Amino acid sequence: MRAIVVTDPAAGTSGMTLTERPEPSPAINDVVVRVHASGFVRDELEWPSTWVDRAGRDKVPSIPGHEVAGVVTALGYGTTGLSVGQRVFGLADWHRDGGLAEYVAVEARNLAPLPDDVDFTVAASLPISGLTAWQGLFQHGHLGSGQRVLVHGAAGALGALVTQLAREAGAQVIGTGRAADREKALDLGAHEFVDLDHDALTDVGAVDLVFDTIGGDVQTASAALVKPGGTLVSVVGPVEARLDDATAVDFVVEADRAQLGEIVQRVRDGRLRTNIGTIATLDDAVAALSSTERRKGKTIIAVAPTETA
Numbered sequence: 028m029r030a031i032v033v034t035d036p037a038a039g040t041s042g043m044t045l046t047e048r049p050e051p052s053p054a055i056n057d058v059v060v061r062v063h064a065s066g067f068v069r070d071e072l073e074w075p076s077t078w079v080d081r082a083g084r085d086k087v088p089s090i091p092g093h094e095v096a097g098v099v100t101a102l103g104y105g106t107t108g109l110s111v112g113q114r115v116f117g118l119a120d121w122h123r124d125g126g127l128a129e130y131v132a133v134e135a136r137n138l139a140p141l142p143d144d145v146d147f148t149v150a151a152s153l154p155i156s157g158l159t160a161w162q163g164l165f166q167h168g169h170l171g172s173g174q175r176v177l178v179h180g181a182a183g184a185l186g187a188l189v190t191q192l193a194r195e196a197g198a199q200v201i202g203t204g205r206a207a208d209r210e211k212a213l214d215l216g217a218h219e220f221v222d223l224d225h226d227a228l229t230d231v232g233a234v235d236l237v238f239d240t241i242g243g244d245v246q247t248a249s250a251a252l253v254k255p256g257g258t259l260v261s262v263v264g265p266v267e268a269r270l271d272d273a274t275a276v277d278f279v280v281e282a283d284r285a286q287l288g289e290i291v292q293r294v295r296d297g298r299l300r301t302n303i304g305t306i307a308t309l310d311d312a313v314a315a316l317s318s319t320e321r322r323k324g325k326t327i328i329a330v331a332p333t334e335t336a
């Protein structure tokens with residue numbers, strides 16, 4: 028099969044190549060998915076899981092891209108819940124080969140059925156951003172209606188979904204980012220916008236929840252804004268700032284079929300817009316993923332040329 032591989036942790040996206048790899052076989056409780064579209068997170072090549080398996084053994088050449096949408100072509104021993112020919116989307120295991128390939132093997136429980144009226148490209152943009160937003164806001168952040176939430180990087184791939192889900196949940200949403208992101212963040216549902224290059228974060232006042240997608244000094248400054256009993260949720264590593272009477276959580280997104288169902292239903296009924304900046308073919312994937320232009324959302328690779336199963 029054709030696949031994008033990486034072999035050199037130091038090379039970044041410029042080390043990506045399109046090559047031939049063996050098709051994966053399904054292990055116990057797996058399905059094999061004919062990939063129609065897949066997503067890639069910019070930092071993936073810095074994560075140890077791109078380079079080693081769960082036992083810490085070298086796994087290069089490694090296929091990145093852990094958000095997948097496609098059609099099931101084979102079931103592993105004992106697999107239930109999904110069937111051959113079914114449209115699916117979800118999160119491929121970080122430590123296994125990913126979805127920038129024509130086929131990927133994934134544990135069935137990490138995938139959800141994909142309704143016929145949702146394009147594969149849209150579906151491939153949802154698993155990481157959608158699940159991370161959902162889990163950060165509701166599982167870890169315990170966001171409630173009427174609470175104030177500060178969403179960093181509100182117009183980014185992840186922040187766009189955090190902003191919309193927080194607004195839908197009845198929160199008062201303060202988005203942040205660059206000056207150029209203001210209109211997009213407000214359009215996505217933020218009530219206010221803070222330009223981190225020019226405005227003072229201290230002017231935001233106290234918040235119940237910080238959803239941090241940036242880290243560093245932005246996170247440190249945000250920690251002081253969390254109300255007693257509130258939470259700072261980080262998706263960019265451990266929280267180093269001290270919080271008084273507040274909780275700090277850092278987490279890595281997990282697959283969850285029920286949450287994927289909630290997310291895709293919101294896309295279908297128009298409550299949630301995905302944030303795709305670029306769609307490229309597998310042939311153009313290396314150029315698209317290694318582009319140094321400023322991204323305006325996720326880059327999705329359309330692996331198979333048609334939308335039909």
Ligand SMILES: NC(=O)c1ccc[n+]([C@@H]2O[C@H](COP(=O)([O-])OP(=O)(O)OC[C@H]3O[C@@H](n4cnc5c(N)ncnc54)[C@H](OP(=O)(O)O)[C@@H]3O)[C@@H](O)[C@H]2O)c1
Pocket residue numbers: 068069070155156159179180181182183184185186203204205208223224240241245261262263278279280321322324325
């Ligand atoms: N832990 C997890 O499970 C998990 C899951 C998903 C994502 N993540 C992480 O979350 C982060 C965001 O991911 P993403 O896909 O949303 O990236 P993205 O699309 O690049 O969005 C980040 C947004 O924040 C803005 N931003 C970054 N630094 C800024 C600063 N200092 N001042 C103002 N704006 C700033 C970016 O603007 P510029 O492009 O102009 O910098 C961009 O609009 C990444 O580090 C990713 O690895 C973690």
